[in-house]
Amino acid sequence: MGTAAHHRTPLSRRRLLAAAAAASAAGAGALAQAAPAWALPGSAAHPAAAVRVPAGPQAAGEIRAEFLHAWNGYRAAAWGHDEVRPVSGTWNEFFAAGHPVGLSVIEALDTLYVMELDDDLTEAADWLEQNLDFDIDADFHVFEAIIRVVGGLLAGHLVTGRRSLLDLCVDFTDRLLPAFTKSPTGMPYTRANLRTGEVHGTTPPLAEIGTNILEFGMLSKLTGDGKYYEAAKRAYRAVLDRRSSLDLLGTRLDVETGRWTDPTDQGPNPPVDSFYEYLWGAWELFGDRDCLRWWRLLNGAMTEHLVEEWDGHVWYRQVDFATGETTGRRQSELASFWGGLVAKGGDRRLGERYHRSWESVLQRWPVLPEEIDYGTMTPTSRGNQFRPEYVNGAFDLYWLTKDDFYRRTAWQYFEGMKAHARVPGGYTILEDVTTSPMRQGDLFPAYAFAENFKYLYLMFARTRRFDGSDYVLSTEGKILRGLPRRL
Numbered sequence: 140m141g142t143a144a145h146h147r148t149p150l151s152r153r154r155l156l157a158a159a160a161a162a163s164a165a166g167a168g169a170l171a172q173a174a175p176a177w178a179l180p181g182s183a184a185h186p187a188a189a190v191r192v193p194a195g196p197q198a199a200g201e202i203r204a205e206f207l208h209a210w211n212g213y214r215a216a217a218w219g220h221d222e223v224r225p226v227s228g229t230w231n232e233f234f235a236a237g238h239p240v241g242l243s244v245i246e247a248l249d250t251l252y253v254m255e256l257d258d259d260l261t262e263a264a265d266w267l268e269q270n271l272d273f274d275i276d277a278d279f280h281v282f283e284a285i286i287r288v289v290g291g292l293l294a295g296h297l298v299t300g301r302r303s304l305l306d307l308c309v310d311f312t313d314r315l316l317p318a319f320t321k322s323p324t325g326m327p328y329t330r331a332n333l334r335t336g337e338v339h340g341t342t343p344p345l346a347e348i349g350t351n352i353l354e355f356g357m358l359s360k361l362t363g364d365g366k367y368y369e370a371a372k373r374a375y376r377a378v379l380d381r382r383s384s385l386d387l388l389g390t391r392l393d394v395e396t397g398r399w400t401d402p403t404d405q406g407p408n409p410p411v412d413s414f415y416e417y418l419w420g421a422w423e424l425f426g427d428r429d430c431l432r433w434w435r436l437l438n439g440a441m442t443e444h445l446v447e448e449w450d451g452h453v454w455y456r457q458v459d460f461a462t463g464e465t466t467g468r469r470q471s472e473l474a475s476f477w478g479g480l481v482a483k484g485g486d487r488r489l490g491e492r493y494h495r496s497w498e499s500v501l502q503r504w505p506v507l508p509e510e511i512d513y514g515t516m517t518p519t520s521r522g523n524q525f526r527p528e529y530v531n532g533a534f535d536l537y538w539l540t541k542d543d544f545y546r547r548t549a550w551q552y553f554e555g556m557k558a559h560a561r562v563p564g565g566y567t568i569l570e571d572v573t574t575s576p577m578r579q580g581d582l583f584p585a586y587a588f589a590e591n592f593k594y595l596y597l598m599f600a601r602t603r604r605f606d607g608s609d610y611v612l613s614t615e616g617k618i619l620r621g622l623p624r625r626l
């Protein structure tokens with residue numbers, strides 16, 4: 140690797156388009172020179188293209204068996220608790236110590252359905268019906284509660300048709316709603332006490348302000364009560380009203396004063412990532428034209444001001460949202476879903492290129508580190524929380540393009556997961572992916588029952604239980620559209 144000066148090509152999109160237009164005017168030869176900045180190298184140039192994958196049904200069977208390995212590990216050691224610690228055979232409560240809500244059971248519902256594990260689904264839904272009681276005197280993290288519990292119960296209702304799961308979902312959401320309704324700006328507080336309605340936490344990041352419109356919108360649709368959708372929309376508007384003159388956003392806002400407390404535009408990195416994801420999602424799921432407009436505006440500005448070429452790959456730098464000045468070159472693994480979103484949301488080339496940037500990192504570390512600095516290509520956070528984002532991106536790109544490259548790279552992800560994160564009691568997070576062997580931790584995050592195995596399975600399975608040509612999944616992998624029309 141050479142010096143940054145040799146490798147950086149900081150061309151903004153507008154400049155690239157201008158260059159392409161000028162080249163076009165000058166003739167085809169010149170255009171061919173301007174194009175490479177966005178050109179997609181042939182899949183064959185990427186190592187994942189050479190990965191050997193078993194035939195679809197066999198691959199799907201292997202993935203299902205690995206899901207069951209994890210699920211049965213949870214059932215044996217931690218049933219009813221939020222998360223299993225598969226190495227020690229103990230458990231972890233995700234929201235509040237001493238107050239389990241069976242989070243893994245909630246997260247798994249629609250995965251059990253698509254994998255046709257119908258006895259397990261019945262057992263899980265029965266258990267939730269008989270045991271869940273949200274009258275809990277504890278603070279719940281509002282964003283996590285929405286994407287995990289509200290989304291999980293909604294998806295569970297959609298796949299089982301059980302009214303009881305929807306009733307639980309309404310009760311739970313109503314207990315979180317004060318975080319929105321007590322806020323003078325409409326942007327939610329970070330935490331809410333489920334019993335008292337007290338709220339805390341005044342400076343959430345954007346992901347926590349905007350990642351709710353899909354779950355709240357579905358709830359409004361299913362109940363006929365618009366208050367959930369209205370709360371979500373008001374929070375979005377409050378942020379859009381505070382964008383900079385460059386149409387960029389900072390990281391955190393004070394929900395009481397309405398002032399920015401962190402002016403960094405993170406691009407698709409956390410803790411902002413799904414704020415943008417849900418703008419596109421609200422257009423797809425509800426046809427919301429405001430959200431489409433906002434997605435186009437903000438995504439266009441990020442493409443213009445944040446995207447840069449570096450060592451032949453495209454990445455999103457961090458910038459000051461007011462000036463556009465570069466402030467960092469970190470890239471979180473959590474951003475690796477972004478290629479699929481950008482491709483769906485209008486710029487297929489950029490989306491495919493961004494995914495391939497991450498694919499090149501996967502060749503180096505078969506389980507991705509939590510964060511890298513792409514300027515030096517060094518991991519800046521060496522663990523991996525058993526993350527689903529990379530395969531989420533491959534999943535979306537596969538269904539959009541039907542290019543087998545994405546199945547191959549997903550299979551490579553699956554093999555990395557099996558080789559390094561599998562333990563006798565299921566699967567675990569990794570503390571360091573740069574050691575050999577990779578140093579293992581002791582936790583199976585509940586989201587992996589909703590995400591990793593589902594994305595993998597649905598890329599290979601022949602099933603009538605999911606429509607890959609018309610689907611909307613939440614940020615937590617919950618299937619909100621794409622199920623058979625039987626409900």
Ligand code: DMJ
Pocket residue numbers: 286413473526527528586614615616
């Ligand atoms: C999940 O809870 C969701 O995917 C969320 O959007 C952020 N990331 C975690 C899994 O890594």
